[in-house]
Amino acid sequence: MAYGAATMNAQTSSLHLSIAPEREDDARAVDAMIERAFGPGRYTKVSERLREGNVQRRDLSFTAVAAGEVVGAVRLWPIMVGEARGLFLGPIAVEGGWRKHGIGGDLIDKAVTAGAAAGEAFVFLVGDRALFSPHGFEVVPRGTIRMPGPVDPARILWRALTPGGLDGVAGQAHVPEHG
Numbered sequence: 001m002a003y004g005a006a007t008m009n010a011q012t013s014s015l016h017l018s019i020a021p022e023r024e025d026d027a028r029a030v031d032a033m034i035e036r037a038f039g040p041g042r043y044t045k046v047s048e049r050l051r052e053g054n055v056q057r058r059d060l061s062f063t064a065v066a067a068g069e070v071v072g073a074v075r076l077w078p079i080m081v082g083e084a085r086g087l088f089l090g091p092i093a094v095e096g097g098w099r100k101h102g103i104g105g106d107l108i109d110k111a112v113t114a115g116a117a118a119g120e121a122f123v124f125l126v127g128d129r130a131l132f133s134p135h136g137f138e139v140v141p142r143g144t145i146r147m148p149g150p151v152d153p154a155r156i157l158w159r160a161l162t163p164g165g166l167d168g169v170a171g172q173a174h175v176p177e178h179g
């Protein structure tokens, strides 16, 4: 498996987009875009329990900007699974009208590459396999990661960021004490 640098795909390179780590100034526009993409129900999601009281890794979170507007974003968070330290990915969203051009895929690749470069061992998330499997994610064996609420096990996905990065990763997913 390759852990090297990601490049923009052929589709997104023609969109005059820039994808860069989330700046503090972008946070409100990103929040609003996520809100539009998911609707208000997102705050009841089990994944939100792993973001509450956590401190976002802004350096590993990426924002896609076109003509000064935020059109896509992915956020990453520090996480513990049992005793293993890794990353939790989400939310990911692309503005309606900008979808199906590969922006979501590029955001995933950027986050994965940056996480690997930062020396993190693994990343996991709750999401659609069809979206994430082309980017190296696989379904976590049932029962390996316990979530803080009911989640469809087929939607719990992970990938290593270093060789052997998934070894021994098992247990309750929880927010690290220091956030």
Ligand SMILES: CC(C)(COP(=O)(O)OP(=O)(O)OC[C@H]1O[C@@H](n2cnc3c(N)ncnc32)[C@H](O)[C@@H]1OP(=O)(O)O)[C@@H](O)C(=O)NCCC(=O)NCCS
Binding pocket: 037, 038, 092, 093, 094, 095, 098, 099, 100, 101, 102, 103, 104, 105, 106, 126, 127, 128, 129, 130, 131, 132
């Ligand atoms: C999911 C989302 C971020 C994808 O962004 P995108 O820029 O359209 O993604 P890409 O163009 O890189 O790839 C989309 C591909 O994933 C597939 N896919 C799988 N699950 C998908 C989903 N829930 N939504 C959109 N596409 C999905 C598409 O069929 C498409 O495959 P294709 O390229 O073979 O047609 C965007 O549709 C979105 O913001 N949706 C609403 C929020 C959401 O559901 N986010 C999390 C889902 S886990």
